[in-house]
Amino acid sequence: MSEQDEPTTVGAGLAAKLDRLFTTMRPSPDREYTHDEVAQAISRTAGGPSISATYVWQLRTGRRDNPTKRHLEALAAFFGVQPAYFFDDERAGEIERQLALVAAMRDAGVRSVALRASGLSQQSIDALLLMVERVRELEGVHGRTQGDTRDDQRPTTG
Structure with a gap:
């Protein structure tokens, strides 16, 4: 073998x-x-x-x-x-973030936001994710988004 x-x-x-x-x-x-x-x-x-x-x-x-x-x-x-x-596990985390983006890209509005974010640094993308999560809280949209498998939905910065 x-x-x-x-x-x-x-x-x-x-x-x-x-x-x-x-x-x-x-x-x-x-x-x-x-x-x-x-x-x-x-x-x-x-x-x-x-x-x-x-x-x-x-x-x-x-x-x-x-x-x-x-x-x-x-x-x-x-x-x-x-x-x-x-x-x-570290690489899996990076790939999970990419998979979450693929899942989110199925929504036309999300695609537009993602396309505009293209080319930004990881730190800027993490900041955008924090803002989106805050808006979700303000609008009362709770729980995981489709494709989100993280225990903590807030992005981590490194």
Whole structure:
């Protein structure tokens, strides 16, 4: 068994991260990829590992949580994220912020704001996020926004 085929420990967040990819990275705004679509695309990729729809479902629901590195790399490639999303908590946080933006971009008004924010520093983007959160509080819009998985909704500055 090569290193690529050995089971990988990725922590308890694998199912949540994989579910996040399914709910965010969609083939169209009104539907998610099916487990079968993902499995077939990965299996068809040259050099890609063989994977079944059932196994993808098991990983997504947490019934299985010890995939090979090759499976995680293939899943990351399918959804267009770096494999580090599954292994590196710091990098996963950066990717989560990008995924939140993808989810928010489905709304035309949010797209307009995001396009205008393009090119701003991370510090300025964090300041904008704080302002948006404050406006949400003032308007009585509570709870998480679609795609927000952070425990603390306020952005962190570094």
